[in-house]
Amino acid sequence: MPSYRPLLNHFVAVLCLVLLTVTASFAQEKEKIKMKPTEGKLSSTVRSKAYYYPQFQAGKVSFISGVVSSATLNYNMLTGEVEFINARKDTLAVDNMYLIKLITIGTDSFYYDAESTQLLKLVDDISGRKLLVKEKYALADVKNVGAMGVESSTASPTNTTNTDFRQTQNKLKSNESMIFSARSYYYFGVQDKYLPATKGNFLKLFPQHSDKLKSYMKENNLDLKSKEEIQKLLQYASGL
Numbered sequence: 540m541p542s543y544r545p546l547l548n549h550f551v552a553v554l555c556l557v558l559l560t561v562t563a564s565f566a567q568e569k570e571k572i573k574m575k576p577t578e579g580k581l582s583s584t585v586r587s588k589a590y591y592y593p594q595f596q597a598g599k600v601s602f603i604s605g606v607v608s609s610a611t612l613n614y615n616m617l618t619g620e621v622e623f624i625n626a627r628k629d630t631l632a633v634d635n636m637y638l639i640k641l642i643t644i645g646t647d648s649f650y651y652d653a654e655s656t657q658l659l660k661l662v663d664d665i666s667g668r669k670l671l672v673k674e675k676y677a678l679a680d681v682k683n684v685g686a687m688g689v690e691s692s693t694a695s696p697t698n699t700t701n702t703d704f705r706q707t708q709n710k711l712k713s714n715e716s717m718i719f720s721a722r723s724y725y726y727f728g729v730q731d732k733y734l735p736a737t738k739g740n741f742l743k744l745f746p747q748h749s750d751k752l753k754s755y756m757k758e759n760n761l762d763l764k765s766k767e768e769i770q771k772l773l774q775y776a777s778g779l
Contacts, residue, residue: 569721572676589617595624598644612644616721617676619658652733659726659733663770666777668744669728670769679720725769736763748779
C-alpha cells in the first residue's frame with residue numbers, strides 16, 4: 540500500500556512557509572493611529588504603534604564634524620524624529636539634526652535633508668543616484684462623535700491643512716479625534732541634494748538622455764508611484 544506521509548509532510552512544510560510569509564507581510568504593515576485631543580502626550584500604546592522598529596536598536600549618529608556617537612535608537616513615524624535611550628533610561632529625541640550627516644539604525648541608513656527638515660531612509664544607490672523614502676504618519680481623517688455616539692468623518696473641522704499631530708491636536712474639539720495613516724514619499728538624492736521623485740526631477744538627473752527616458756517611461760507606463768518603478772527607471776538610465 541503506498542505511503543502518503545512524505546507527500547503530506549511536504550504539503551505541511553509548504554503551508555507553513557506560506558503562512559509565515561503572509562504573517563511577515565502583515566507584520567510589516569503599519570496600523571492606523573487614532574488620537575484624541577485630551578490625550579496630551581503620546582500614550583504608550585500610540586508610541587508603540589508610531590515606532591518604525593518593534594524595539595530600539597543599536598545605531599550610530601555621524602556628525603558633519605566627523606564625530607560618531609553610538610546609541611540605542613528608533614524612528615518615530617508620527618513625530619518624524621529619531622529617538623534614543625540615554626544612560627538614565629529616558630527616551631529623548633535627537634536634536635540639532637542640521638549638524639548630522641548620517642544616522643544608522645540596524646542595517647538602515649537615514650539622511651537628513653536640511654532644506655525640507657525631514658529624515659529620509661536610503662532604499663537603493665544606483666550609480667551614485669540615491670533612492671530614498673520618507674515614511675511618516677500623516678493626518679488621514681478627523682472623526683466627530685455625534686448623537687448616540689455615532690462617529691463620522693468631517694470635511695475640515697479644524698480649518699487647517701497641517702498634518703503635524705501636535706499643531707492639529709490643539710485645534711480639535713473634545714468630541715473629535717484624529718486618524719493617522721502611514722505614508723511613503725520617495726526622493727532622489729545626489730550628493731547632498733534631495734528632490735521629490737517626480738518625472739520632472741528625474742529628467743533633471745539625466746538631461747543628456749531626456750528624450751530616451753521620456754520614451755521609455757511612456758512605453759513602460761511608469762508613473763514613479765512605487766519603489767519598483769523608480770528602481771527600474773534608475774537602472775535603465777544608469778545603463779545609457
